Amino acid sequence: MKEQNLETIKQKLLKARRELMDEVRNKYAASREIGETNVPDLADVSSNAYNREMLLNLSEAHHQQMQDIDAALARLESGEYGICAGCGDEIPPRRMEVRPFSRYCIDCKTEIEKFGE
Ligand SMILES: [Zn+2]
Numbered sequence: 001m002k003e004q005n006l007e008t009i010k011q012k013l014l015k016a017r018r019e020l021m022d023e024v025r026n027k028y029a030a031s032r033e034i035g036e037t038n039v040p041d042l043a044d045v046s047s048n049a050y051n052r053e054m055l056l057n058l059s060e061a062h063h064q065q066m067q068d069i070d071a072a073l074a075r076l077e078s079g080e081y082g083i084c085a086g087c088g089d090e091i092p093p094r095r096m097e098v099r100p101f102s103r104y105c106i107d108c109k110t111e112i113e114k115f116g117e
Contacts, residue, residue: 010076017069024062068101
C-alpha cells in the first residue's frame with residue numbers, strides 16, 4: 001500500500017480512537033450519574049438495572065473496538081498493515097478503506113467464519 005494511503009489511514013484510526021475515548025468518557029459519566037443522583041425507588045430499580053447493563057455491554061463493545069484500533073495501529077507501525085494474517089497476500093486497499101481494522105482478506109475471512117480461526 002502507498003505511503004500516503006497509510007498516513008491517511010493512520011490519521012483515520014487515531015481520530016476514531018479519540019472519538020471512541022470521548023464516547024466512553026461520556027458514557028462513563030452518564031453511568032456514574034445514574035448511580036449517584038438517582039435514589040432508586042421501586043419503580044426505578046428495574047430501569048436503572050437495565051441502564052447499567054446497557055452501559056456495561058456498551059463498554060465491552062468499546063473495549064473490543066479499542067483493541068481493534070490499537071491492533072491496526074500496531075500493524076501500521078510494523079508494516080504489516082493491509083497484509084492478510086491468513087495467507088500473507090495484500091488485502092485489496094478498497095476493503096481496508098471500508099473496514100480499516102480488517103486483518104484478513106475476504107477469502108480467509110470467509111474460511112474463518114466457516115471453520116473457525
Ligand atoms: Zn488471506
